[in-house]
Amino acid sequence: MEFIQPLFLWGIGAVVIPVVIHFWHQKRGKTLAWAATRWLQEKNQQQQRGIKLDNLLLLLLRCLVVMLLALILSQPILTGLTKPVAVAKIHLVQPEKVVVDNYRFELEEAIRKGEAVYWINAATEATGHPAQLPDQRTFNLDVLQSSINTVSEKPSEIHLYVLNNQQLANVPFIRVPAQFTLHTMVDSASRPLRPYLKLPGSGNVFVNVSNQLVSSSALSKGVRFQDFPAHSGRLKALVDFHDKTEQQTVLAALKALSDVYALGIQIDVKKEQKTGYDWVLTDQDVVAPTSKTLYVVSGKLSLPRVPNVVYWEEKLTPQTAERVRTGQLPEQLGELLIRHFNLKPNPFPLSQAQLNTLFVPTGERRENQPENLRNGLLLVFVGLIGLERWMALRQNA
CATH class of the missing domain: 1.10.246 (Serum Albumin; Chain A, Domain 1)
Structure with missing residues (x-):
């Protein structure tokens, strides 16, 4: 028991x-006087003690x-x-060749034992041949959380195989089942050159050696950059919300971000047909997203099919969003911009303490015990x- x-x-x-x-x-008993007691002989009276x-x-x-x-x-x-609940062992693998090669033995052994192996992508595809990478290899933290949620609908023991880099730190936490094992590796062989933005007025916008977003007329000497900028010219943003309060909040956050880093973002509140936007912030569904545009959709919970469409469940108002109440909205928009242009392609790996903080186990619900x-x-x-x-x-x- x-x-x-x-x-x-x-x-x-x-x-x-x-x-x-x-x-x-x-x-607390009381002695009551009774006339007949005088007829009792003293020798028959007994004293009770204890x-x-x-x-x-x-x-x-x-x-x-x-x-x-x-x-x-x-x-x-x-x-x-109560009968013990059957727990299936499931393996989730980031669709990267270096990850598959590093954990080839573990994955082949899991398949031999009949355990399920899935790719971490929008479709959460099952695979019996890890050496054959899927066509859909989009990997971001939204896709990672979605894949974990998909395979965790039933009691399961999850083994997660991912690259350890700062990309994992783009969210405050990732929810995982109580029975969870993390397998991470650092891709030390790949050292890509860092991209940067070439913006009029602010010069070069890039991430420096301290992993901070800065704008400067000259590129940092401590970092190797690509020969050509990832984006040249003025950044153009469209802020289109039905809710006027939400629109004013996002406009203020975007202007604050632009002022702090001297980005000089051109912000429109009404779509111009001939304008190609680099950034669209809205509360409406994205019908035909273009690959070069970053979309931020608020007030909707949906599975991202492409990495440049980001869904935020809450409406961006002080009454509904913690990120707005705490003043973190400009900073988080800046992180989305960095991620969209891949300004930190090869950041440093997370420490074990950071990984333990990032992956938060959720307590599994007990079986309904005999009520x-x-x-x-x-x-x-x-x-x-x-x-x-x-x-x-x-x-x-």
Whole structure:
């Protein structure tokens, strides 16, 4: 037997209360004068000393009520009455050749044992041949969380195989099942050159050695950059919301971001047909997204089919979004911009402490334990209370 709230078992110690009250009640007896006592002979009078256990059954009944109450509050669970839940072992793999090559033995062994292996992509495809990478290899943290949620619909033990880099730190946390094992690796062989933006007025916008977004007329000497910028010319953004409060909030955040980093973003609140936008922030569905445009859609929960469409479930107002209330919206928009242009392609790996903080296990719900047990104990408790009251009134105790 297990207890959900075992601390309440200390309440059993309260059984001393009815015992003390019982003996105290007996000790408070009063001597009543009765005329016939003068006819009794003194030799027949007996002096009683010590403790006399009157109404013993009633005392035991009251003690049992206290003990049963403590037992009910501790929420007992009879583990022997429930069947163990079958837990499937599932392997989630980032669709990268370096990851598959590094964990080839583990994945082939899992397939040999009949365990499920899935790619981490929008479709969460199952595979029996890890060496054959899928056509859809888009990987971001939204896709990662979606794949974990998909395979976690049933009780499962998940093994996750991903590259360890700062891309994982773009979200505050990732929810995983309680039975979870993380396998990470650092791709030390790949050292791509960093992209940068060439914007009029602000010069070059890039991520420096300290992994900070900066704008400068000259590129940092401590970082190797690509020969040509990832984007040249002015950044153009469209802010189109039905909710005017939300639109004003996003406009203020976007202007703050543009001012801090001297981005000089051109912001439109009404779509111009001949203008190609680099950034679209809206609360409307994206019908035909273009690959070079970053879309941020608020107030909708949907699975991203392409990496440049980001969905935020909450509406971006101070009343509905924590990121707005805490003033983090400009910073998070900046992170999306960095990710969209891949300004940090090869960041440093996360430490073990950072990984432990990032992946948050969610407590699995217990199987519904015999509610009949708790209901039965409650019925017995009510019955004992009724019996105790009946006996107490009958014996005037």
